[in-house]
Amino acid sequence: MALDAGWAQEWLRAAARAVAENRTHLMELDRAIGDADHGENMDRGFAAVVAKLDAGPPPATPAEVLKAAAMTLMSTVGGAAGPLYGTALLRAATSLGDAAEAQPDAVVAMLSAARDGIVARGKAESGDKTMIDAWTPAVEAAATAASAGAGPGAVLAAAANAAQAGAVATDPLVARKGRASYLGERSAGHRDPGAASTALILAAAAEAAGG
Ligand code: ADP
Ligand code: MG
Numbered sequence: 001m002a003l004d005a006g007w008a009q010e011w012l013r014a015a016a017r018a019v020a021e022n023r024t025h026l027m028e029l030d031r032a033i034g035d036a037d038h039g040e041n042m043d044r045g046f047a048a049v050v051a052k053l054d055a056g057p058p059p060a061t062p063a064e065v066l067k068a069a070a071m072t073l074m075s076t077v078g079g080a081a082g083p084l085y086g087t088a089l090l091r092a093a094t095s096l097g098d099a100a101e102a103q104p105d106a107v108v109a110m111l112s113a114a115r116d117g118i119v120a121r122g123k124a125e126s127g128d129k130t131m132i133d134a135w136t137p138a139v140e141a142a143a144t145a146a147s148a149g150a151g152p153g154a155v156l157a158a159a160a161n162a163a164q165a166g167a168v169a170t171d172p173l174v175a176r177k178g179r180a181s182y183l184g185e186r187s188a189g190h191r192d193p194g195a196a197s198t199a200l201i202l203a204a205a206a207e208a209a210g211g
């Protein structure tokens with residue numbers, strides 16, 4: 001399907017379902033190397049996003065949908081993840097501009113802008129065992145798929161698969177950013193919760209596109 005405002009709404013609704021279904025899993029990941037609240041934070045935030053979508057008039061562009069979600073996440077998700085995901089969606093919205101739908105190159109630019117926003121805010125580098133370790137391979141896989149001529153849904157599917165692989169690849173890493181970094185070497189052997197939630201959110205984007 002076209003990546004229009006309807007797709008953006010369905011993306012966020014699918015993300016909310018995925019986060020709710022994985023709430024306990026995300027809490028367990030965060031219990032191992034953080035403070036056990038990631039599942040609760042994300043579930044509260046995305047439930048608020050869905051409530052906002054349900055209440056408001058239907059937005060005309062995907063950027064409007066993502067901007068509304070960004071504001072809601074920033075104000076309802078506590079901890080590190082709220083501002084980071086809020087910034088990501090805000091930058092994604094700015095990147096899309098007033099386009100009625102996103103073409104493959106715009107999808108790559110949107111994902112890249114989201115990732116850059118998280119880096120600007122949190123200063124994490126690749127390999128620091130954060131959500132960036134899911135976002136960066138996602139951006140790279142999306143760019144590769146788009147230059148090979150993939151359609152927008154296939155670009156998102158490539159991003160989602162790479163994000164999942166990136167999340168799995170955080171398992172052996174030692175955290176250098178965020179709460180998990182307080183554990184030092186003891187953070188190795190556990191998956192980063194934010195990388196895991198990023199994989200869920202990007203899978204929801206692909207699912208909403210029918211991919
Ligand atoms: P908190 O650690 O404040 O409880 P959450 O548990 O909601 O926040 O989110 C933790 C996740 O946030 C981590 O798993 C990691 O992916 C991400 N994170 C934390 N700090 C940073 C950072 N500086 N840059 C990128 N991501 C980060
Ligand atoms: Mg936490």
Ligand code: MG
Pocket residue numbers: 035037078079080
């Ligand atoms: Mg916390």
